[in-house]
Amino acid sequence: xxxxxxxxxxxxxxxxxxxxxxxxxxxxxxxxxxxxxxxxxxxxxxxxxxxxxxxxxxxxxxxxxxxxxxxxxxxxxxxxxxxxxxxxxxxxxxxxxxxxxxxxxxxxxxxxxxxxxxxxxxxxxxxxxxxxxxxx
Numbered sequence: 001x002x003x004x005x006x007x008x009x010x011x012x013x014x015x016x017x018x019x020x021x022x023x024x025x026x027x028x029x030x031x032x033x034x035x036x037x038x039x040x041x042x043x044x045x046x047x048x049x050x051x052x053x054x055x056x057x058x059x060x061x062x063x064x065x066x067x068x069x070x071x072x073x074x075x076x077x078x079x080x081x082x083x084x085x086x087x088x089x090x091x092x093x094x095x096x097x098x099x100x101x102x103x104x105x106x107x108x109x110x111x112x113x114x115x116x117x118x119x120x121x122x123x124x125x126x127x128x129x130x131x132x133x134x135x136x
Contacts, residue, residue, distance in 0.1 A: 016031025054069060075097065081090035 013031045013034060016027045017035070019025055019031075020028045051073070055066075075094050078090045078094045081087040
């Protein structure tokens, strides 16, 4: 009997999600809210567990790496400063870090593929071809 309760809950919520095919109704809204709440709760719990494991020393035992981890956590929390007008200026720092990192990674590939590789290919071409009459 106890095993049937989760099965019937799954059936109830699955039919609730499929009820949107008919039209939007309160049953769908309840099923949608429960689904999103469960998904967000699971994601938050996994993220907090990951942070706890990293902070407890499984990530690194050195003090320098723990300081680096703390700084990255602060920069990550600065993303949420965007939602408050008085702290909006803090949002620009992590945005600048992400944009700068992306541009740097893109420029590295551009320089290698469009500039250096062509110079190397040009340098590898022979200046003298056997049997060529020009220059003899």
